[in-house]
Amino acid sequence: MRASQFHIGTLKEAPSDAEIPSHRLMTRAGMIRKLAGGIYSYMPLGLRVIRKVEAIIREEMNRAGALELLMPMVQPAELWMESGRWEQYGPELLRLKDRHQRDFVLQPTSEEVITDIARNEIHSWRQLPKNFYHIQTKFRDERRPRFGVMRGREFTMKDAYSFDRDEAGAQKSYDAMYAAYMRIFARMGLEFRAVAADTGSIGGTRSHEFQVIADTGEDLIVYNPATQYAANMELAEAPGLIAERAAPAETLRKVATPGAARCEDVAALLGVPASKLVKTLAVAVEPEQAGAAPAVCLLLLRGDHELNEIKAGKLPGFERGFRFASDQEVAEHLGCQPGFIGPVGLARTVRVIADRTVANMSDFVCGANQADHHYAGANWARDLPEPDLVADLRNVVDGDPAPDGSGRLAIQRGIEVGHVFFLGTKYSAALKATYLDETGKPALMQMGCYGIGVTRLLGAAIEQNHDARGIVWPRALAPFEVVICPVGWGKSEAVREAASKLYEDLLAQGVDAILDDRDERPGVMFADWELIGVPVRVTIGDRGLKEGQIELQGRRDAAAEKIDVAEALPRTL
Numbered sequence: 001m002r003a004s005q006f007h008i009g010t011l012k013e014a015p016s017d018a019e020i021p022s023h024r025l026m027t028r029a030g031m032i033r034k035l036a037g038g039i040y041s042y043m044p045l046g047l048r049v050i051r052k053v054e055a056i057i058r059e060e061m062n063r064a065g066a067l068e069l070l071m072p073m074v075q076p077a078e079l080w081m082e083s084g085r086w087e088q089y090g091p092e093l094l095r096l097k098d099r100h101q102r103d104f105v106l107q108p109t110s111e112e113v114i115t116d117i118a119r120n121e122i123h124s125w126r127q128l129p130k131n132f133y134h135i136q137t138k139f140r141d142e143r144r145p146r147f148g149v150m151r152g153r154e155f156t157m158k159d160a161y162s163f164d165r166d167e168a169g170a171q172k173s174y175d176a177m178y179a180a181y182m183r184i185f186a187r188m189g190l191e192f193r194a195v196a197a198d199t200g201s202i203g204g205t206r207s208h209e210f211q212v213i214a215d216t217g218e219d220l221i222v223y224n225p226a227t228q229y230a231a232n233m234e235l236a237e238a239p240g241l242i243a244e245r246a247a248p249a250e251t252l253r254k255v256a257t258p259g260a261a262r263c264e265d266v267a268a269l270l271g272v273p274a275s276k277l278v279k280t281l282a283v284a285v286e287p288e289q290a291g292a293a294p295a296v297c298l299l300l301l302r303g304d305h306e307l308n309e310i311k312a313g314k315l316p317g318f319e320r321g322f323r324f325a326s327d328q329e330v331a332e333h334l335g336c337q338p339g340f341i342g343p344v345g346l347a348r349t350v351r352v353i354a355d356r357t358v359a360n361m362s363d364f365v366c367g368a369n370q371a372d373h374h375y376a377g378a379n380w381a382r383d384l385p386e387p388d389l390v391a392d393l394r395n396v397v398d399g400d401p402a403p404d405g406s407g408r409l410a411i412q413r414g415i416e417v418g419h420v421f422f423l424g425t426k427y428s429a430a431l432k433a434t435y436l437d438e439t440g441k442p443a444l445m446q447m448g449c450y451g452i453g454v455t456r457l458l459g460a461a462i463e464q465n466h467d468a469r470g471i472v473w474p475r476a477l478a479p480f481e482v483v484i485c486p487v488g489w490g491k492s493e494a495v496r497e498a499a500s501k502l503y504e505d506l507l508a509q510g511v512d513a514i515l516d517d518r519d520e521r522p523g524v525m526f527a528d529w530e531l532i533g534v535p536v537r538v539t540i541g542d543r544g545l546k547e548g549q550i551e552l553q554g555r556r557d558a559a560a561e562k563i564d565v566a567e568a569l570p571r572t573l
């Protein structure tokens with residue numbers, strides 16, 4: 001690329017809403033331009049980095065045996081109703097109507113559509129396992145879009161979905177993706193950590209996030225340097241490690257009928273032994289709205305944080321003024337002794353969306369239980385089996401001794417750039433995605449899903465790699481790997497010749513080089529390329545050429561180095 005033919009849009013000032021370095025630097029370097037809150041245009045410079053991120057992801061996904069396809073951005077509501085997420089997803093799901101008043105969504109993720117594809121395409125055990133992925137625009141109407149591409153509303157994600165015959169197969173697929181993710185982020189030159197994680201609104205039973213380590217990260221990670229155990233501290237606030245189950249209609253009816261349910265029914269509803277339902281239940285009631293019966297939310301509670309969020313109307317899905325029922329009401333509602341109801345504490349949105357009329361009651365219950373999660377912890381965080389640590393996460397501080405005495409715990413901040421989920425049959429059961437097994441009987445497919453935030457990765461890489469002058473790209477992601485800065489381009493034939501020769505040689509070697517032929521002063525050129533973050537700069541001027549020398553400077557180096565002209569190519573490859 002020649003700079004005179006490229007679009008360089010560097011700016012002196014950062015936008016006033018840019019709170020963190022990557023947002024400021026991406027805008028100042030001319031990589032992104034804001035169109036609306038959380039919605040950005042990727043300028044030619046930014047798109048080059050996105051394409052590099054995508055290329056690495058594609059190579060590793062293909063290497064791991066995943067198959068690329070492309071699913072639509074706009075998806076019919078019916079599929080989301082079938083999975084239950086039309087009701088469960090909350091305001092992050094952007095819903096729209098077509099000219100016939102039919103409901104659609106802009107996809108925030110694609111479990112429904114891929115499961116629909118699988119149930120139509122996969123009939124026999126012979127066709128399994130399969131892993132499909134796409135790299136596609138997502139839309140999530142985030143409550144607080146901020147930090148530029150880091151928390152956008154429109155963003156690009158790579159999402160993959162595996163289908164297997166049984167749990168053991170699904171575990172293998174999960175492991176293959178986990179390994180592919182380790183390779184992907186290592187190739188990008190990032191410092192990262194895989195951590196045990198909460199499954200959020202995607203669901204499933206076990207999951208790991210891939211966190212790029214950076215002080216500006218929104219997530220807190222606790223890890224044990226001795227054992228490499230690591231977990232997202234969100235887990236402490238999410239005792240509901242989310243086992244979603246289809247509850248029998250009979251049980252739902254009982255629980256929604258005041259006085260009808262016993263502890264055992266509630267436990268059955270949540271899919272946990274009754275003995276584990278200790279002092280953790282409360283019920284939130286949504287006020288009646290015109291034409292709609294009040295919705296009832298069953299919550300498992302612990303601590304205060306999320307409760308306060310609900311009260312302040314800040315928790316997604318609870319903005320519409322849920323109130324908490326009193327212990328007495330809850331007890332009545334559940335048909336149990338008030339003593340069974342513990343103090344209202346931290347709530348994970350474990351919901352029974354139960355219309356009191358029962359008629360519209362959802363068949364789905366997101367059940368979760370603190371105790372279940374501890375014990376199950378040993379399984380889902382299979383390679384990180386420290387359930388005690390998980391239980392105590394909330395109170396961990398930097399330097400605490402590890403529970404097993406293996407060392408001291410440390411806390412870091414991280415940016416979630418990838419997330420792998422073991423889904424089990426959550427979606428295949430809801431959408432009835434079955435195949436015929438070896439005996440000819442229909443069986444549910446076992447699923448996993450695996451996301452990478454393509455555009456968020458740009459921000460994360462910059463948070464980890466920048467200095468006062470600008471971005472410092474890891475070479476694998478840099479928009480250009482080498483920039484050639486001729487001093488006196490307009491005046492000196494010798495400079496033009498040497499610079500053009502090196503440029504052509506680099507291109508011939510497959511190096512992504514840019515030749516700054518704008519005839520700018522060195523100060524202007526250097527400031528631009530330091531801000532943009534090109535890892536290697538070669539400066540060519542008349543004075544040096546007379547001695548057969550040019551200047552080489554790595555973006556992280558304190559000073560330039562004079563080298564022989566002949567060394568320029570081998571040293572910049």
Ligand code: ATP
Pocket residue numbers: 109140142149150151152153155156157200202416417418419451452453454455456
């Ligand atoms: P977060 O906790 O940051 O909201 P998430 O857990 O909701 O993320 P997932 O559903 O796990 O996100 O999606 C997979 C990946 O997509 C995430 O690991 C992240 O890298 C990326 N991602 C999610 N939300 C956004 C967003 N608003 N903007 C950019 N990337 C995002």
Ligand code: MG
Pocket residue numbers: none
């Ligand atoms: Mg999110």
Ligand code: MG
Pocket residue numbers: 416
């Ligand atoms: Mg998260």
Ligand code: MG
Pocket residue numbers: 200209416418419
């Ligand atoms: Mg996630």
